[in-house]
Amino acid sequence: MIAQLADPRDLDALLGRIQFRPRASLEGEVAGRWARGDRPTPGPRPVGNKLVWLGVLLLLLGAVLYLVQSGFGGLAQVRTVDRCCEDFDGGGDRDDGMLVVSRQGSDVQRLAIYEDLDGSRSYTAGDALRFDRSGRPSLQQPLTAGMRTFELCCRDYDGGGPADDAVVIMALPPDRIAMAAIYERLPAAGDKSLR
Amino acid sequence: MPDSRIHSSSPEAAPAGRQSRAHAWYEAYGQAVYSYVRFHVASADEADDVTAETFLKVLAAEERFDPQRGEARVWIFRIAQNTLRDHHRRSRVRRHTSLGAMRDLVADAPTAEERLLWEEEVSRLLAAVADLGERDREVIGLRYGSGMDTATVAQVLGVRESAVRTRLWRALGRLRVLLEEDTP
Numbered sequence: 001m002i003a004q005l006a007d008p009r010d011l012d013a014l015l016g017r018i019q020f021r022p023r024a025s026l027e028g029e030v031a032g033r034w035a036r037g038d039r040p041t042p043g044p045r046p047v048g049n050k051l052v053w054l055g056v057l058l059l060l061l062g063a064v065l066y067l068v069q070s071g072f073g074g075l076a077q078v079r080t081v082d083r084c085c086e087d088f089d090g091g092g093d094r095d096d097g098m099l100v101v102s103r104q105g106s107d108v109q110r111l112a113i114y115e116d117l118d119g120s121r122s123y124t125a126g127d128a129l130r131f132d133r134s135g136r137p138s139l140q141q142p143l144t145a146g147m148r149t150f151e152l153c154c155r156d157y158d159g160g161g162p163a164d165d166a167v168v169i170m171a172l173p174p175d176r177i178a179m180a181a182i183y184e185r186l187p188a189a190g191d192k193s194l195r
Numbered sequence: 196m197p198d199s200r201i202h203s204s205s206p207e208a209a210p211a212g213r214q215s216r217a218h219a220w221y222e223a224y225g226q227a228v229y230s231y232v233r234f235h236v237a238s239a240d241e242a243d244d245v246t247a248e249t250f251l252k253v254l255a256a257e258e259r260f261d262p263q264r265g266e267a268r269v270w271i272f273r274i275a276q277n278t279l280r281d282h283h284r285r286s287r288v289r290r291h292t293s294l295g296a297m298r299d300l301v302a303d304a305p306t307a308e309e310r311l312l313w314e315e316e317v318s319r320l321l322a323a324v325a326d327l328g329e330r331d332r333e334v335i336g337l338r339y340g341s342g343m344d345t346a347t348v349a350q351v352l353g354v355r356e357s358a359v360r361t362r363l364w365r366a367l368g369r370l371r372v373l374l375e376e377d378t379p
Contacts, residue, residue, distance in 0.1 A: 015339040
């Protein structure tokens with residue numbers, strides 16, 4: 001008969017005919033077990049679920065640790081400070097601006113120095129980039145004769161709040177910059193390292 | 196063949212006393228629960244164990260049963276579902292049916308030969324049901340094993356009746372494919 005089941009409705013009818021009957025003594029057995037104080041066995045602990053929850057817990061813990069380590073928000077806490085205008089390249093004119101992108105106002109991710117050619121007192125498309133770096137400070141030009149190192153202090157260059165940042169620059173006047181970094185002035189405990 | 200799986204007596208109204216109430220619960224739902232369980236296990240012995248365990252749980256929990264919150268049969272079948280799940284978790288044995296294990300099958304066959312043919316057919320059907328996914332097996336077991344209508348099955352599963360109908364229709368389609376593949 002199964003071979004002739006062309007339609008699920010036939011299957012429905014066939015399955016509907018199936019009935020099982022427990023042995024007649026089962027009812028008495030249940031009542032007897034209950035009377036003897038036999039109680040249902042507790043179900044096995046769902047190990048799979050436990051492992052899933054443990055995994056979820058570890059993931060959450062990892063996420064929390066990541067957030068704590070990255071300063072609660074990563075990209076959301078990135079700050080950009082545009083300071084204009086100073087003489088950053090030693091050229092003699094106070095026509096240079098500095099753009100600092102930092103995380104949490106301390107970890108410098110990008111530092112650029114531009115010449116404010118259009119006089120807008122901020123970085124715009126018409127300005128000339130004299131120096132641009134990301135990450136740690138490094139020399140971008142070979143050290144040559146005539147190169148000068150100078151320091152400007154103190155302003156809030158990193159957006160951290162207080163005007164306690166200094167900038168140190170190695171430049172070949174009038175407009176070539178080999179290295180630029182900022183650091184925090186901490187009179188009591190010494191300066192923080194270049195960043 | 197008349198469907199005698201669920202009796203119309205009301206165990207909630209049974210006289211006080213655990214023994215008489217145990218009798219009332221079993222009288223009303225014993226065969227339906229057993230038949231539902233039997234759709235999911237390979238042998239009558241396994242079905243006995245799971246059914247007995249289900250009714251022990253019913254007796255242990257009956258004081259917490261609140262008829263205002265739902266029908267008794269829905270409550271009982273949820274207990275049966277959980278008991279069956281625990282049983283499968285414990286045994287971790289692949290379910291299958293085999294010939295000769297159908298001593299508990301109800302048959303109105305007039306001859307021994309017809310009964311054997313019916314047993315063979317049911318064995319093949321249940322073997323195919325065992326190869327279905329859990330959701331399909333569950334809805335087929337509740338609908339055909341317990342003999343409940345789709346509205347009550349929906350209450351047990353906590354879904355809408357239309358969802359049960361759709362699930363059932365798809366499960367039957369997949370079952371038919373399995374049976375066709377199995378046909379020599």
